[in-house]
Amino acid sequence: MMNPAVSRKAAQQRQRRTYRVRRDIFAEYDDAELLKRFRLDRAGIVAVTDIVRDKLQSKTERNRALTPEMVAITLRYLATGKMHQCSCDDFGTTQPTISRAISQTIDALADPEVICQFVAFPHTQREVQQKQAEFMQVTQFPGVVGVIDGTHIRIVSPHVDEHVYVNRKRYHSINVQVVFDAHYKILDIVARWPGSVNDARILDKSALKLMFEEQHVPAGCYLPGDSGYPCKQWLLTPYLRPQTVAQANYNSSSTLRCSRGD
Template identity: 60%
Template structure:
């Protein structure tokens, strides 16, 4: 009887929904609004990872590399994975989830990261970046502005308590360094929200690069008072003495360092997934953050604008600074002396 049932069983045909042709449906402005890249930028990203995300078989209705990139960009732009399906992509939710994971993995391969997020070491590039920073407020030698920003995540199953930040929200504390043109020069997205900015820096390759003189002398980063003051990392005076050059130093420091706050704002407004709670485990969330950073730099390199005001500061992560507490006997005193030397030489007014 079972054999007879198998013989007469009629297989239901699969019902494939029509898929949206995004290149012909949207004009340039609508396309950029939905996917954050223009059409040429979209094709550039697709070609960058095509071989990795292409299906190995050519079965009917396989998800194309273009579709996988479109799904991922739409998710990054909205922060809502279900909107990918609502936009008539004609795919099931599990298929969408797999396509996004595959694309994110491809975008965060080590060779892609180092290609698009790279701290300057070439002397000519360093001089150009320093000149760009100098034009902001006359602060010499700056090659980057550093800060931490929190990206909210759903409470993880493992080590849940270490992801709770000082606002009692689960997050990943992301270290970012921007240059004067709002290009990301460093991005570390692997630390739980409870970890202090200064520890993230101390454990990063950036710290080793400066401490081991891989980055030339005379190059400074600017950070807030949550970081240690060092010969290569200048922080503001907490209590400026009655000396005009210290006040002038602080003014120039604040104006120049605002680049990182504005850069964070641009990054999070371009990819709203970074504003919302990312509902995946911390490891996947870290990859999503890194992928957004890479795509942000691609947009900058290709002059793809934001639709809103790029000068708006990061309202999601207000600047509530924690003062760095030096370890007794540490090198902070040397950094403070060096800062004083920079302030005297460059910000002291002639009598």
């Protein structure tokens, strides 16, 4: 009969985990190669890692923390759109770990606390005046605080309610509403509607509409948008059939062209 102590020791040895050697991408690649592979240089990867570090470490505290590697794996996936490319790069992790790293990092980046650090619509008079001044300098169009538009992000055909994700161009997508400033910085974003939903409906159901119509945004602020949006006191859309020179000039302004994606 086997000695109990020997049996326990053998069981511990069987259960002991072995870890593959991880790559040090900062030692292997210079900034040019990092940009090519991950779309960010060393400083950018470190910055993203710092942003999500606390949220990722709380999920990996039972194992070896993967924070920098998780960010690098996720950036590689987002840069290529190919899961197998992350495996081919051999980060020293298993395929399940790669899948988990991507999922957890994207969840961390999409956390409202993280998003609010970078995406925030101006509310104070000072913030609004700054945005208006920036647009005035670029477009000579007064009162504009941001430009609104919808953009379709292509997705893989979903298994549930597949048909509602087919947009007017006949591919599957998410219709994302975006408001951006004169420097193309995102001020507001809604990314939860399937591709078949039009821009006007997304706006009608959004908190952005409430902000303007319940006067949480100072008066005299305008958002130019394309003809897919309804014309409102605060939402400027182009004339469909301009009749005067003034109307034609309005339609051809830099701000209105920007909202049409020209």
